[in-house]
Amino acid sequence: MARILVVEDEADIQEILAYNLKRDGHDVVVASTSKDGLRLARERRPDLVLLDLMLPDGSGTDLCKSLRRDSVTRGVRVIMLTAKGEEIDRVLGFELGADDYIVKPFSVRELLLRVQAVLRRAATEDAAETTQFGLLRVDRGAHRVWVEGQEVELTALEFKLLITLHDRRNRVQSRDSLLSDVWKIDADVTTRTVDTHVKRLREKLGAAGAYIETVRGVGYRFAEGPGGLI
Amino acid sequence: MARILVVEDEADIQEILAYNLKRDGHDVVVASTSKDGLRLARERRPDLVLLDLMLPDGSGTDLCKSLRRDSVTRGVRVIMLTAKGEEIDRVLGFELGADDYIVKPFSVRELLLRVQAVLRRAATEDAAETTQFGLLRVDRGAHRVWVEGQEVELTALEFKLLITLHDRRNRVQSRDSLLSDVWKIDADVTTRTVDTHVKRLREKLGAAGAYIETVRGVGYRFAEGPGGLI
DNA sequence: TCTGCTCGTCACAGAATCGTCACGTTCGCT
DNA sequence: AGCGAACGTGACGATTCTGTGACGAGCAGA
Known part of the structure; x- marks a missing residue:
């Protein structure tokens, strides 16, 4: 086994x-x-x-x-x-x-x-593999990310956040949920950490950053599909 | 919680x-x-x-x-x-x-x-479910709603109100009950908040707003079935 | 030890959401 | 028919939420 x-x-x-x-x-x-x-x-x-x-x-x-x-x-x-x-x-x-x-x-x-x-x-x-999603390409095993063919340097945390959001695309992820699953923090704290890192990730992803959508009062959601970003 | x-x-x-x-x-x-x-x-x-x-x-x-x-x-x-x-x-x-x-x-x-x-x-x-109800389609996990195939932007509260009413369709929900379950307010207060938000939700839902029925003197009820709205 | 990077937190600004108010309309009872 | 209660409506201002820039702590590597 x-x-x-x-x-x-x-x-x-x-x-x-x-x-x-x-x-x-x-x-x-x-x-x-x-x-x-x-x-x-x-x-x-x-x-x-x-x-x-x-x-x-x-x-x-x-x-x-x-x-x-x-x-x-x-x-x-x-x-x-x-x-x-x-x-x-x-x-x-x-x-x-x-x-x-x-x-x-x-x-x-x-x-x-x-x-x-x-x-x-x-x-x-x-399911370690390379995934293409519109402008975005992700190689999980290599921990590498490309946007419009250009490689983008992500920190470990940013990479994990991206993967988590992408894996759960079209599902809103609450901040608590992301805190628990990405940060492994289960405490009931009020923090802007998630927001800040989402901002950073969006910045680094440039055009592809728009795949990360804010659902006000709920959390963040990765787009269902890459349509409409060209 | x-x-x-x-x-x-x-x-x-x-x-x-x-x-x-x-x-x-x-x-x-x-x-x-x-x-x-x-x-x-x-x-x-x-x-x-x-x-x-x-x-x-x-x-x-x-x-x-x-x-x-x-x-x-x-x-x-x-x-x-x-x-x-x-x-x-x-x-x-x-x-x-x-x-x-x-x-x-x-x-x-x-x-x-x-x-x-x-x-x-x-x-x-x-949250992993998409529901179709006549003109209305709701994807809970994505926090997205469509009326007659057009996506409708709802705020977090409006979405929650819709879900609550729909889950309990054909059951009248008193204003106090909605205040408690949607707003998490248990105080015995006289407020028009529920009415106002129902109005807003109906407005956003357009034709599907008619699924939300007023039971005068009691509260609001979501239609039993989507029949008769075409 | 020093430097650079990553990360979490803070404060502020702007936009969206929300609750409340006042007035108009509708409904049900007498 | 008249009246009062209940509900719909539009609008205003308060509150909440999110994006943003910046700072400092901590860590790892040279």
Whole structure:
């Protein structure tokens, strides 16, 4: 099924996780340290990393950041294993980009189900390809964007915002929804962050910026089709 | 924000859940028994049910089944509160249709995050529909409306009013009711706001404005069917 | 350490939306 | 038919929302 990297220092938890994931049909790789985890992630290209927050040679959050920074492992799915407490916010934060979290203590059953859910979601989203939409061309895998044949430099966030809006074209996305899905911020805060980034993205996209429509009082919507922009 | 029904027999857990959900802005209804839970789900139409698996008068799974069977409550989102063990399979099983689960013991933070995630998912899926009603076509997810094939620009409030009336077609909606459901104003005030906005909406809808009928002394009603408008 | 880039936040301006008011019209009751 | 209540209507001003430019914090890399 999938290749899963387990980064966990406690031997008995390692064993239980590895055993059960293998029984579920997955290919399991195990690391005890953050350093080994990073190396194995590069070498073995797992589909999913189960990552303990507390590791002997550095925190799981640092490892998660490293994974996201490295172009080889940027796209891997991450489930954080976390003890109870407020670190859940940071775990889900944009800077970490975790896909889900499981709070210790947990049952193996729960973990298997959440692994499945994340893998299923990953399979749906990994339609990595080049998309043409009117004046706009997007290569997801390469993280590159062209408008009217000219390449446009987008930051990571801008790229993600564009992809999210485009994937959900013709559906209004509330600011809260974008904040959650692009920024991974779930708090109920009043912020103009989304607006500002939409502005920036529109600016960079130039003529294609008009594909991003404002629905006043609701949110933003990517045009249904590229018609009428010529 | 959302109306949440908490079905939980332990008084201290009830209290904690109700308090925190209210602080998050939700409207909270509490039941201690499966029977009360079902009754309140029918009467209060919650957006989400937090459902303990172990209830004094029957299991939460039975209540979940009842909710799914009843046409009034079929669509409600359900998060199961479950102790560790193998019952998770059944909880998530097709027959029960729970939307998520939270394993006891859990942190309030985790629960609030998962509540938000499920509500957001619910909002997204509920919007995925285009409706045709005579001269009128409405795409909820896109927040777009057409009359006789011509797109009509509605403000956020006008759109919401239209959706509310249309959802409840052939049912008179009192002004107080509309004020509460569309405007989120519960005060007993005398205002012409509803009238004014109905007027505006009718104006924008043009020919389709006639679907909105005045019931003098009672309120407004959306036509039962689009017949007789050609 | 320094520099440059990215990001979030703030303040302001302008446009759109909204609520309210006053007056006219319609409806239902006596 | 007359009257009063309810509703439709047009207009005004207050409020809200969004775009914009700019600043500063934080981070990564040299």
